[in-house]
Amino acid sequence: MATNSLYTDLSRYYDLMCEDIDYLSQSHAIHRLHQMFGNGGNHHLDLACGTGPHVRHFLNYGYQSAGLDINQPMLEIAKQRCPEASFVKQDMSMFTTQSPIDLITCFLYSLHYSDGLERLKQCIQSAYQALQVGGIFCFNVVDKSKIKRDSFVRHSVEREGANFMFQSGWRYSGSGDQQFLDLQIERSADSSTQSWKESHPMVAFTFLELKMMLEAYFEVHIFEHDYQKIIPWDKESGNAIFVCIKN
Template sequence: MTSSKQRNTNHDATASIYDLKNTLERHDIALECIDKLILKNIPEGAHIFDLGCGTGQVAQRLLKRGYQVTGLDSSEGMLNIARENAPDAEFILDDARFFKFPSTFHAVISTDGVLNYVLSTEELHNALQNVYDALLENGIFAFELYLEELCESNWKNNEFSGGVKDDNVWVDIWSYDPKNKIGQKDTTRFELKNGNWQRLDKSFYLKLYPQTEIKLALEKVGFTEVNIYDINQDLGVDKDKESETACFVCRKPLRE
């Protein structure tokens, strides 16, 4: 697993196939949810911080709406692609657990379960504190998270998925440690380079947190107006599908 003293660089190995594995429709859905929960409540042209921005697909869509965007990711490979996808955004190489920004942003977003890669309650608290400090007063924080109560039964069943492209073949195999609430994704990738297929094996770890623990952690940091939305039922992503993620929305309060 990732050392708590090191930036998580695991996604460098799979950055070039991230957009192949995740359909562009998923990013449009993320923007639709952000629109419902955040954009109507911040000024036009506001400055938005995309925590765990990946390849910049959501940043690109926000830029087209006229917002300023700063993205942060721990993967240099992801950011290299993000700079191509959203050249007008600012991208920073850092880790959710360690970054330190002054109060700058009207809103912070984090999609695709980025904070599940933070594997301890203490480090999660650090990440939430960093977000709180980076927000302007009355700023909004919205993030998507895989929750223990939504995922545990599904993650206990070893599942796999994969894909085939002209120059890439990959398979993801999932396993779950119920004692420590850790999901493990083992990725095997074959990439065609200079006429030869090269193999890469990489493991990724995600922590499942219960809803109550996340809510308490947010309130402990100082966030108020904490609301929790079911991605499928409340936000209409796919009402016929059982949710695995929830969206938390909260505010940094005004000073009295």
């Protein structure tokens, strides 16, 4: 069986890789949290927006939405999906906005893309500065102390006569402030397989460490990582949704 390197622009495969993600439920849950904790405003910014699927749902809810990402090819796809939204290429660790925001979101654990704890702190500061009083910053994260060795998720998709296999998983050495997101894509067609692998360095922290960073700026609430129910974090699970209110 022939094997060669898959074209490494992830934007080409991003939507296929994320096809099993329930963007509607995720967006609706954060919309509800914003209704509960927010200031009633409708200016929304999605950090690390990718190809814009979450932005599409917030537009449908009546928000004036914008997206931010460092990947220009993904932003081009997002513009096609959401022509009425604005998109900008910026690093979420040090971003600015032209006008105050009421809701900032960061889905799919993307806050971990901050390169180290100092860059994470800069991201938190940027979010605080961009928000209106009473605005909220919502995101999901994983606690480094809860990452299980060799834990991963995998799914397959059939498209245009080919089978795509996508696999991703967290990897943490057990010490330090760096973990990795390991990604693998395989495309099989006509008795040949193309493969692509990459390990993304991600910032690692415990929820207690993160909460202490956030409380310098926000009132912090932590919820279970369940987009069907809004319930407080059980203090045991390793995934959670953070809701941070600017007072």
